[in-house]
Amino acid sequence: MRKQLNKEVAVFKSRMNRKRALIADTFCLTKRRRCAADSVTGESQDIRSSLQYLVTLFSRKLFNDSLPPVVLKHQLYSLHNDKTSVDKQVNELRETGELLMFQLGFDSEAFALVFAEDYRAKVLQGEAGRGTLGTVEKFLTKLIPSCSDLSFNKEKMLKEFLFTDSEITQLVKSGVLTVRDAGSWWLSIPNSGKFIKYFIKGRKAVLGMVKKSKYGEILQTELEGRRTTSQVKFQMKYHIHDIIGAELVECIQTTSGTLLRYVDGNVN
Amino acid sequence: MLSFLYARQSGLDDPVRLRRAESTRRVLSLELNHNRDVDRIHGNGINTLDIEVIDGRYMLSGGSDGVIVIYDLENNSKKPQYTCKAICTVGRSSRHVHKFSVETVQWYPHDTGMFVSSSFDKTMKVWDTETLKPAEEFQFDGNVYCHHMSPVARKHSLVAVGTKDPKVQLCDLKSGSRIHILQGHRGEILSVRWSPRYDHILATASTDSRVHIWDVRRASGSLFTLDQHNGDKSKTSSEAVNTAHNGRVNGLCFTADGLHLLTTGTDDRMRLWNSATGENTLVNYGKVVNESRKGLKFTVSRGCSPEFVFVPCGSSVAVYGLHSGELITMLRGHYNNVDCCEFHPDYQELYSGGKDCNILAWVPVLRQPDIEDEETNSKRVKHCLYLYRSAGLD
Numbered sequence: 004m005r006k007q008l009n010k011e012v013a014v015f016k017s018r019m020n021r022k023r024a025l026i027a028d029t030f031c032l033t034k035r036r037r038c039a040a041d042s043v044t045g046e047s048q049d050i051r052s053s054l055q056y057l058v059t060l061f062s063r064k065l066f067n068d069s070l071p072p073v074v075l076k077h078q079l080y081s082l083h084n085d086k087t088s089v090d091k092q093v094n095e096l097r098e099t100g101e102l103l104m105f106q107l108g109f110d111s112e113a114f115a116l117v118f119a120e121d122y123r124a125k126v127l128q129g130e131a132g133r134g135t136l137g138t139v140e141k142f143l144t145k146l147i148p149s150c151s152d153l154s155f156n157k158e159k160m161l162k163e164f165l166f167t168d169s170e171i172t173q174l175v176k177s178g179v180l181t182v183r184d185a186g187s188w189w190l191s192i193p194n195s196g197k198f199i200k201y202f203i204k205g206r207k208a209v210l211g212m213v214k215k216s217k218y219g220e221i222l223q224t225e226l227e228g229r230r231t232t233s234q235v236k237f238q239m240k241y242h243i244h245d246i247i248g249a250e251l252v253e254c255i256q257t258t259s260g261t262l263l264r265y266v267d268g269n270v271n
Numbered sequence: 272m273l274s275f276l277y278a279r280q281s282g283l284d285d286p287v288r289l290r291r292a293e294s295t296r297r298v299l300s301l302e303l304n305h306n307r308d309v310d311r312i313h314g315n316g317i318n319t320l321d322i323e324v325i326d327g328r329y330m331l332s333g334g335s336d337g338v339i340v341i342y343d344l345e346n347n348s349k350k351p352q353y354t355c356k357a358i359c360t361v362g363r364s365s366r367h368v369h370k371f372s373v374e375t376v377q378w379y380p381h382d383t384g385m386f387v388s389s390s391f392d393k394t395m396k397v398w399d400t401e402t403l404k405p406a407e408e409f410q411f412d413g414n415v416y417c418h419h420m421s422p423v424a425r426k427h428s429l430v431a432v433g434t435k436d437p438k439v440q441l442c443d444l445k446s447g448s449r450i451h452i453l454q455g456h457r458g459e460i461l462s463v464r465w466s467p468r469y470d471h472i473l474a475t476a477s478t479d480s481r482v483h484i485w486d487v488r489r490a491s492g493s494l495f496t497l498d499q500h501n502g503d504k505s506k507t508s509s510e511a512v513n514t515a516h517n518g519r520v521n522g523l524c525f526t527a528d529g530l531h532l533l534t535t536g537t538d539d540r541m542r543l544w545n546s547a548t549g550e551n552t553l554v555n556y557g558k559v560v561n562e563s564r565k566g567l568k569f570t571v572s573r574g575c576s577p578e579f580v581f582v583p584c585g586s587s588v589a590v591y592g593l594h595s596g597e598l599i600t601m602l603r604g605h606y607n608n609v610d611c612c613e614f615h616p617d618y619q620e621l622y623s624g625g626k627d628c629n630i631l632a633w634v635p636v637l638r639q640p641d642i643e644d645e646e647t648n649s650k651r652v653k654h655c656l657y658l659y660r661s662a663g664l665d
Contacts, residue, residue: 086556087595091553
């Protein structure tokens with residue numbers, strides 16, 4: 004009971020401090036201008052380094068090294084406060100061709116991010132020795148520096164990219180395209196079915212751990228230290244960034260660290 | 272604060288700047304105040320609130336029991352402790368009261384002699400405030416979810432009505448008839464809103480996940496619909512192409528200058544649109560919990576910089592920065608779901624009503640008077656001198 008009270012007091016104090024900081028900001032415009040100048044150059048480096056950090060959390064050997072490291076876009080929201088600027092920077096990286104974004108099937112808002120170089124390397128590695136190698140290479144060269152679409156329809160494939168029907172079938176067979184509906188395809192990661200299956204199972208298991216804790220809340224450090232069940236194949240931190248970024252749990256700053264509280268009304 | 276005052280006094284700054292800074296500070300310090308209360312008249316949840324624009328003195332509320340109440344928000348009692356009294360009520364005993372829940376009430380934009388209410392009993396009534404009798408009654412075929420009168424219109428007095436029917440109806444107060452129908456939606460209309468900038472621009476939101484922007488002077492269809500992906504058809508599955516949200520769109524609010532439009536949907540997202548081009552500004556507010564089956568009434572602050580959005584989220588009101596998308600704070604105080612909130616632009620107060628039959632007034636916290644003593648006095652004098660000097664150097 005007292006622990007609950009202390010936590011509530013800590014939440015209140017942190018909220019008051021944040022409000023006071025905001026009020027101080029309104030009246031101290033010069034300070035803000037100075038800080039903004041510093042942070043502009045620093046920010047875009049931050050997204051790339053956060054992506055690289057999240058890539059290290061991805062377990063490669065789970066898939067026998069056949070998948071490139073996949074990061075979800077909302078995992079970045081857990082590392083950075085300003086979601087709008089995260090979105091903007093991700094789009095910039097996509098425009099320059101450094102990053103590729105994919106629509107994963109299970110949630111219309113969940114986007115996967117893969118570094119273009121990793122993607123190209125893994126796909127060609129997977130295609131080595133197969134007849135479809137040539138078509139896939141041609142597709143990758145068209146895609147990587149210039150195109151940042153998530154899905155393609157028949158017109159585009161035939162007219163812009165100059166692929167034939169049989170070549171499109173080959174691309175679908177190799178896993179680079181998956182069917183979206185009649186005459187259009189999503190860009191996809193080959194062999195990603197297993198990834199999605201383990202990911203959804205793991206997410207459900209981690210959320211279950213948070214939900215079953217006393218009061219439906221658990222300290223982040225405690226959750227990281229918990230023994231993972233056989234359902235959870237990825238690293239705990241990978242899942243934690245995911246559930247925080249997707250707002251499936253509420254993040255509360257307390258004196259003993261970050262508290263994750265299960266949010267009711269989740270359909271998962 | 273002192274530097275702002277000095278700058279205004281010496282003419283270095285525009286007078287608006289001080290006003291905006293102080294309004295922003297007040298909005299950031301909104302809190303429940305035990306000195307301010309609103310009379311509790313409703314026996315059932317409160318669905319809608321409206322504060323009149325002329326004086327900002329009277330507030331209308333409509334409840335799930337069909338009751339409409341008018342409150343006086345002004346404190347004439349010379350005491351800090353004040354309860355906003357209900358001046359008059361259209362209660363259950365009145366002959367003309369709505370039979371079912373009142374969904375929307377709105378004061379006539381040009382004076383408080385008249386107000387319009389619409390309800391689930393498929394009628395919309397135009398009331399005379401003096402006698403509390405309806406001067407006009409419009410009948411519809413389905414439940415009326417919402418209605419809105421243009422706040423800036425001088426040339427017309429059209430009321431846009433959204434009902435269960437996918438057709439948006441325009442009723443004319445001068446002639447008392449339904450003169451226009453806007454076709455284009457495929458689902459129930461959950462929210463309608465006139466633009467505060469142009470008197471002919473109307474936005475409508477519907478359960479078919481689309482938001483249409485209309486020019487009522489045109490005979491043909493809508494001007495454009497809002498597309499969440501800004502025309503990038505590749506980003507989503509083909510059914511969701513050209514939709515504003517991935518679920519029902521149940522809330523609409525224009526910003527005070529009419530340049531931007533906010534929409535909320537049951538996909539738990541809130542989006543900010545450029546109202547002239549229909550472009551999604553892609554400001555990411557995160558998850559804005561929205562489980563409302565009918566319209567959601569939310570509001571935007573006025574006169575602050577940056578502006579704030581107040582959205583009812585479950586049993587609290589969430590305050591977001593309009594252009595940054597940052598969650599500033601959650602105003603907690605209601606015991607049950609909050610259905611509506613209304614911002615008082617002159618006093619920077621927020622009134623919110625919900626299913627717990629309470630209307631709560633969120634009042635800015637006043638600056639605390641400092642306790643004078645020798646040490647702080649001398650420090651303050653030094654600080655003032657420093658500010659004056661630095662302002663002089665600017």
